[in-house]
Structures are given as structure tokens and as C-alpha cells.
Amino acid sequence: MKCIEHNNEAVAVCSNCGVALCSECSSRSPSSKYCCSENCLQQISFSEGVAELTLERATKASMAGAYGSYLLGLVFLGFAVWGLFNDFIGAVIYMGLFGCGMIVMGYFYQRSAKSKIPVNKSKHAEL
Known part of the structure; x- marks a missing residue:
């Protein structure tokens, strides 16, 4: 070529x-x-900026999902404990299982957020 x-x-x-x-x-x-050319350089820089912003927002959304799942899990576990003291066995089982499931789901959301690879800023400093 x-x-x-x-x-x-x-x-x-x-x-x-x-x-x-x-x-x-x-x-x-x-x-x-x-x-x-300068035009292609601008296009490449723009594309990289979009990719970086998308990754940043996806990481924040995963962390928000994790915290929301933890919170809902704790709320459902709280209702399960309340049902235990008030003899609502059906509610205890349902709310307890659902609360545990929400906490597990929060763990996987948080794990997903931590696994996202940030763009290496040190390469930008070289040129």
C-alpha cells in the first residue's frame, strides 16, 4: 500500500x-x-470523548443500581423481621427471600461497576 x-x-x-x-x-x-489531518484528529478526539463519557455514565448507573438494590433489600428484610414479630409467616418468607435477592442483585451491580475499565489518562499526557 x-x-x-x-x-x-x-x-x-x-x-x-x-x-x-x-x-x-x-x-x-x-x-x-x-x-x-487536523480534521481526523478532531474526529478521533471527539469519538474518544464520547466513549469515555459513556463509560463514566454506565459506571455511575451501575453504582446507583447497586445502592438502590441494597436499600430495597434492607427495606424488605425489615418488613420480614416485622412480620416475624407479628406472626405473618407468609410475609416473612416472601419478604425475606425478596430482600436477600435484592442484596445479591446489588452486589452484582456493584461488581459490574467496578469492572468497567477507565480510559488511561497517562497516554493523553504524553503528547
Whole structure:
């Protein structure tokens, strides 16, 4: 594959538009992706910003789901204890199982939030 401008052998491909680049034409974005022009650099930076924002919001939503599940689990367990003291055995079983299930679900939400990999900021500082 040849460079589109210099007709030299290509060493990279633009991450945004797919144009072949020689060593003279190629430049890198802050995340070390190859780009051919300022316009492509802006597009790559915008796309990376969108991905970072999406990851951040998904992590926050998972943590909110975890805290909500913990809270509901505790409320249902509280009703189960109340039913135990007031001889509502059906409520004790239902509320107790549902409360435990909500707490387990909260654990998995929290685990999901912690497993999301943040974008490495140190690469942006290099360039």
C-alpha cells in the first residue's frame, strides 16, 4: 500500500478515514492512534470523548443500581423481621427471600461497576 500524498510505502492507516500514510505524513492522536489531518484528529478526539463519557455514565448507573438494590433489600428484610414479630409467616418468607435477592442483585451491580475499565489518562499526557 502506498501513501496517498508521497507515494512512499505506507507505515500506518488513519484511524478515522482509512487513508494510507507514510512515516512523513503520519501523526498520532493523544491516544496513540494514527491520523492524517487536523480534521481526523478532531474526529478521533471527539469519538474518544464520547466513549469515555459513556463509560463514566454506565459506571455511575451501575453504582446507583447497586445502592438502590441494597436499600430495597434492607427495606424488605425489615418488613420480614416485622412480620416475624407479628406472626405473618407468609410475609416473612416472601419478604425475606425478596430482600436477600435484592442484596445479591446489588452486589452484582456493584461488581459490574467496578469492572468497567477507565480510559488511561497517562497516554493523553504524553503528547
